[in-house]
Amino acid sequence: MSVNPAPRAYQVVLTAIENDLRSGVLTLGDQLPGERALAEQHGISRASVRDAIRILDVMGIVRTSTGSGPNSGAVIISEPSAGISQALRLHVAAKGINVREIVESRILLETWAAQMHPRDTVYAQQVLDRTAVLIMRMDDPQLSRDEFHRIDAEFHVLLASTAGNAVVESMMESLRNSISDYVAASIPDDESWQPIVRTLRRQHKAIHHAFATDQRERAAQLLEEHINWFYSQTR
Amino acid sequence: MSVNPAPRAYQVVLTAIENDLRSGVLTLGDQLPGERALAEQHGISRASVRDAIRILDVMGIVRTSTGSGPNSGAVIISEPSAGISQALRLHVAAKGINVREIVESRILLETWAAQMHPRDTVYAQQVLDRTAVLIMRMDDPQLSRDEFHRIDAEFHVLLASTAGNAVVESMMESLRNSISDYVAASIPDDESWQPIVRTLRRQHKAIHHAFATDQRERAAQLLEEHINWFYSQTR
DNA sequence: GACGTAGTATGGTCAGACCACACTTCGAAA
DNA sequence: TTTCGAAGTGTGGTCTGACCATACTACGTC
Numbered sequence: 001m002s003v004n005p006a007p008r009a010y011q012v013v014l015t016a017i018e019n020d021l022r023s024g025v026l027t028l029g030d031q032l033p034g035e036r037a038l039a040e041q042h043g044i045s046r047a048s049v050r051d052a053i054r055i056l057d058v059m060g061i062v063r064t065s066t067g068s069g070p071n072s073g074a075v076i077i078s079e080p081s082a083g084i085s086q087a088l089r090l091h092v093a094a095k096g097i098n099v100r101e102i103v104e105s106r107i108l109l110e111t112w113a114a115q116m117h118p119r120d121t122v123y124a125q126q127v128l129d130r131t132a133v134l135i136m137r138m139d140d141p142q143l144s145r146d147e148f149h150r151i152d153a154e155f156h157v158l159l160a161s162t163a164g165n166a167v168v169e170s171m172m173e174s175l176r177n178s179i180s181d182y183v184a185a186s187i188p189d190d191e192s193w194q195p196i197v198r199t200l201r202r203q204h205k206a207i208h209h210a211f212a213t214d215q216r217e218r219a220a221q222l223l224e225e226h227i228n229w230f231y232s233q234t235r
Numbered sequence: 236m237s238v239n240p241a242p243r244a245y246q247v248v249l250t251a252i253e254n255d256l257r258s259g260v261l262t263l264g265d266q267l268p269g270e271r272a273l274a275e276q277h278g279i280s281r282a283s284v285r286d287a288i289r290i291l292d293v294m295g296i297v298r299t300s301t302g303s304g305p306n307s308g309a310v311i312i313s314e315p316s317a318g319i320s321q322a323l324r325l326h327v328a329a330k331g332i333n334v335r336e337i338v339e340s341r342i343l344l345e346t347w348a349a350q351m352h353p354r355d356t357v358y359a360q361q362v363l364d365r366t367a368v369l370i371m372r373m374d375d376p377q378l379s380r381d382e383f384h385r386i387d388a389e390f391h392v393l394l395a396s397t398a399g400n401a402v403v404e405s406m407m408e409s410l411r412n413s414i415s416d417y418v419a420a421s422i423p424d425d426e427s428w429q430p431i432v433r434t435l436r437r438q439h440k441a442i443h444h445a446f447a448t449d450q451r452e453r454a455a456q457l458l459e460e461h462i463n464w465f466y467s468q469t470r
Numbered sequence: 471g472a473c474g475t476a477g478t479a480t481g482g483t484c485a486g487a488c489c490a491c492a493c494t495t496c497g498a499a500a
Numbered sequence: 501t502t503t504c505g506a507a508g509t510g511t512g513g514t515c516t517g518a519c520c521a522t523a524c525t526a527c528g529t530c
Contacts, residue, residue: 009483021328028330034511045484047282050512054286055293059322061329067492068510078331083322087294087315088402093256094296095263096313097401105402112343166332167323167340171406244514269480280515285481302523303479 009044010051016042017056021076032062032074059083080170081177088178099179103231106175109168110160110227111220114211119164127158128212134158135204145193149180155204159211186234196233203229244279245286251277252291256311267297267309294318315405316412323413334414338466341410344403345395345462346455349446354399362393363447369393370439380428384415390439394446421469431468438464 020026032038035053039046053074056062060082062074091097118124134155138148153176161169187193203226210219255261267273270288274281288309291297295317297309326332353359369390373383388411396404422428438461445454 018325018328021325021330026329036511046486047484048482050286051289053512054289055321056325058290058293059325061325064512065492066490066512069493072492072511074512076329078326078329080322080326080331083325084319086290087318087322090253090256090291090294090296090318091313091315091401093253094261094311094313095256096315097405101400101402104400105406108343108347108403165336165339166326167336167410168343170332171340175402271480282515283513288481299481300523301479301481301521304524307480307523309481 008051009048010055012042012044013038013049013052014055017052021061026076028076028078030076031070031072032076034073058086080166081173084170085174085177088174092178092182097178099182099231102175102179103227106172107224107227109172109175110156110223113160113163113165113168113172114220114223115216116163117216118162120162123164124162127162128208131155131158131208131211135201135208138201138204145184145190148197149184152200152204153177153180159207183234196230200226200230243286244283245290247277247279248273248284248287249290252287256296261311263311263313265311266305266307267311269308293321315401316408319405320409320412323409327413327417332413334417334466337410337414338462341407342459342462344407344410345391345458348395348398348400348403348407349455349458350451351398352451353397355397359397362397363443366390366393366443366446370436370443373436373439380419380425383432384419387435387439388412388415394442418469431465435461435465 017026017032026032032053033041035046035049038049038052042049053062053064056074057064060079061076063077064074065072088097088102092099092102134151137143138151138155143151153173156176157169157173160172163169187196203222207219207222207226210216210222252261252267261267267288268276270281270284273284273287277284288297288299291309292299295314296311298312299309300307323332323337327334327337369386372378373386373390378386388408391411392404392408395407398404422431438457442454442457442461445451445457
């Protein structure tokens with residue numbers, strides 16, 4: 001019966017980098033030292049260093065690329081939704097989370113964001129303009145379903161982003177991503193899709209109008225109906 | 236100018252396993268095939284297989300251990316909070332998320348959970364009993380600060396779990412974990428900690444009482460005040 | 471039958487190699 | 501002198517093959 005959790009080699013590098021991030025030694029846009037250099041610095045093998053960097057990669061902390069130069073190697077980005085999306089997605093697959101919970105959470109986050117007073121009114125106005133463009137693009141009858149879903153997701157995330165909370169924004173994006181396959185699979189034929197998309201367009205316009213006229217309560221209510229209605233169609 | 240995002244080798248295994256999870260071929264408690272077997276099956280090296288499994292590991296999908304037998308190797312668990320915690324934690328370090336957003340999100344999730352009618356009243360009653368025990372343990376003056384924080388977190392997560400939403404529960408746990416170091420560091424000395432812990436104990440008891448007497452609105456309000464007050468002390 | 475030991479398969483780690491790639495450098499051609 | 505292309509250099513990505521500690525299994529001994 002072993003009690004020790006067996007310390008992993010990559011943890012050394014991971015902790016070191018996390019500390020550097022916290023203390024500000026490493027900031028957005030910086031390059032990490034090369035894998036070979038990190039391996040030597042910490043006295044572990046390159047394989048273990050790669051474990052640590054792989055984790056930072058899937059978590060959306062760094063982006064890695066081959067080649068040399070200032071844009072190569074592991075560069076600090078910070079895309080919280082990347083890691084959270086991946087986690088939620090896998091746990092939905094593993095049945096640790098079900099679709100009801102995802103939908104419930106989406107409604108919670110989106111209605112909250114809708115009712116929040118925008119943290120930045122100039123940005124909020126820009127969002128209104130950009131979402132208007134998205135609505136127009138979703139009117140295109142030539143649009144593929146995949147593309148529609150992509151723009152649809154962007155529409156929702158953009159509206160929620162006016163609340164100015166990266167956690168909520170990332171969560172929304174992640175929740176949407178985590179079940180996008182499920183959604184796509186549950187409405188297989190185009191015949192059943194056509195009437196649905198018409199309703200979605202109408203709902204989006206109503207939601208946008210409520211936002212534009214500052215009817216926050218109403219926007220929240222419309223969003224809740226919109227999300228609930230859509231998922232009721234996926235069965 | 237390369238346009239291809241360079242397909243990663245480990246993605247093959249990751250997708251295969253995700254599909255098996257989705258289709259039910261793999262379920263909770265199952266063992267994954269050995270790394271050497273997976274490598275041969277997919278025609279890639281063991282190193283790349285390990286990349287995939289490492290990801291499943293940090294995401295909380297599997298637990299790996301050495302040795303042989305039914306409990307060895309990679310076993311499917313499903314601990315959503317593991318992956319999300321790690322992601323949030325790193326992004327807080329990388330300044331992609333700030334503490335205000337964490338606190339705001341905590342309040343959103345906890346007050347929502349408090350106002351939700353419990354999905355399972357029997358479970359809710361058990362939670363009330365267990366949180367009562369936690370409150371008693373937090374009264375122990377011998378308790379270390381670390382231990383207090385641990386029990387405190389468990390208290391909050393347990394209360395929220397009555398809402399019956401794994402996403403919300405995982406998020407709460409993750410938000411709490413992601414800034415626990417920050418909290419610990421911001422109240423360094425025991426002299427300033429003593430008066431704080433007294434208030435926390437009082438607030439916890441009031442919250443528990445509101446839950447026990449089914450005053451959901453009041454419980455939500457007390458939670459909000461409790462969380463806001465505590466973080467106002469960490470500056 | 472009980473018990474201890476050898477066997478076996480697992481993940482964890484390491485070393486070393488080769489590749490494709492992207493930038494850098496520098497010399498040759500205009 | 502300027503331009504441009506080829507060689508050079510360092511990066512992560514992948515593979516191979518090896519060794520280790522561990523934990524269970526099976527077998528042989530008592």
